[in-house]
Amino acid sequence: MKLQAKFALYNAITKIAVILVLGAIILLSLETISSHHLDGRLTKKRLKVIENLSDNEIDSLLRNQHSFTDYNILKDEFIVLNAIPNVGKIDTSITFITERREIEGDTEIYRILNDQFEYNNKRYKLELGEAMTAMEAVKTTIRFYMLIVLIGTLLVTLLTDYAFTNFILRPFYKIIDQKLNKVNDPTSYNYENIPTNTTDFKILDNSINSLMRKIADLFLLEKQFIANVSHELLTPISILSGRLENILAAENLPVEHENKILASLKTLNRLKVIINSLLLISKVENEQYLKKDQVSIHQELLDIYEDLEDRIIDKQIIYKNEIAANFSFTGNRALIHTLLINIINNAIKYNVNKGAITIHDELTLTKYTLTIADSGMGMEKEIVANAFNRFERENSDNEDGFGLGLAIVNSIAKFHQINISIQSEKEKGTIVTIEFPIN
């Protein structure tokens, strides 16, 4: 969830809570106040009734009946007087209750005063009621308006909060987007500050900038280092190989020396390949290559087949290219070529005689998947896990290669956001899956 949405949500929830609590307090106090008020009125009426009480009145009220009931036209007040038997102790306390009563078919809520008193050695029970309907109506209205206010506030708050946080946080999202998300390498980084007057964002912006400067410095330093290493290592190799070639050209060289010099040239060549491989990896990781070529995978595979045809024929390998899609990838042609040729060369090198290599593809909306399957000797699980590390290689009698092929493949793949996975089973073969992203 975005920070902005979280802020808006939090504000909405707190406001709802405040309104609910406020509403509850208002309703409760309203009820207390109105009950109190009614109770006061009922007490006064009782006094009036009891003060004016006389034999005649009681008689006229009860008319020798046990009970007397009266109410006004609108039925919002009533009085009930009952004679009760003289049993036990009389309870003279006044109690109030809120109850639903039916008077001539109309049911309403009343606040009722209960009292018992003695008059001329006779006990009576008095009930005075006053309707609370008006009160209930007020409460319902308040509840209704509260709901409306609640919903209204909720909507308004959500909108205004969202808009406000959006305004406040805009520089923050701009920083995230321009300074973090869109940055792939420090060389194409824009150091211009994002305009904002929020101190925290200024600090964030400046921190990212200074971090980026450090990374850019390191990046440049690495570039220089690579250039220096190339020069300092490759020049001596160049001298040595020239010297050995000149010695080899001498006509009167004894055969045993000739062989030693040849072996030295081979070793030197090996040194050169290793240095160049490591430099290639470093240069790819240092992003020294452009990714602007339209590389047709189909065409690259045809070229690679031509390059490796001799090896395929030599091992009598059945090579099946089942590519169906005509997919082009934007990247560095030379690097993609290197990536593919290394994988296919491995499929040949670690294959068995009369084995097979099958290349298959699949194009979806988001990616282009190339699978290169061989029927070779396969690898153990631990070896697969380490296959992309430098100088890792399958222990075999085959001393060609220096275990850098897959490390090169790995760095090229990362550089192009290509996903590579290896599935392998000992003695059965290896399947390399290459996923080219489509953007």
Added chain:
Amino acid sequence: MNVLIVEDEKGLALEMDEFLSREGYIVEHAWKKSSAEEKIFVNNYDFILLDLGLPDGDGFEVLKQLKNLKDRDDAVIILTARSAVDDRIKGLDSGADDYLAKPFSLNELLARMHAIIRRKHKLEKNEVKIHDFVLDIQNHTVSFQNERVPLTKKEYEIFNYLVLNKNRVVSRISLTEHVWGDILEVNSDSNFVDVHVKNLRKKLTQCTKTDWFETVRSIGYRINY
């Protein structure tokens, strides 16, 4: 033909000197940018072998200086261990004839020089004769008595490279490197080149006797002409 080697690594310059002198070139040296510019100003050269990283400046500046001189046809081959990716493009764009990354084999250097000579002097309508065979440089084909010899791309490249280095022993390593270029891990098993040479020789021998196509002990091959 005279060659100017502009290279601050004396060891390497001397090896190139020895090699090229044996081939009949007249070799001069310049160790620095300043002396290189002086020499270029005074003399015409057939070849300038130019290192980019010179102690007092960039080899590109020497190249620029040369291009500013009028009526000059000196062929320039850039030799560099500098690993910047765009150097090759920059070098060729600024008028160099070829670009060779260090370390290179001296055979490769010579082959490149011969290729430039062929190109510059438009030798016999882009055709090179070797015994009874004719190499068509433009179309990468070989014919025998006007009949095309069906060579694969690799066999043609090997043949061409050996012809460019004719009368010299070309080692397997150098040949492999030339044919497979800078495919790093792939060119490490050099035995494959023997298979191609064997096939090439078989195809040539089907046309005529090829005792001029020599296998030189364990080193490599030589075409005598």
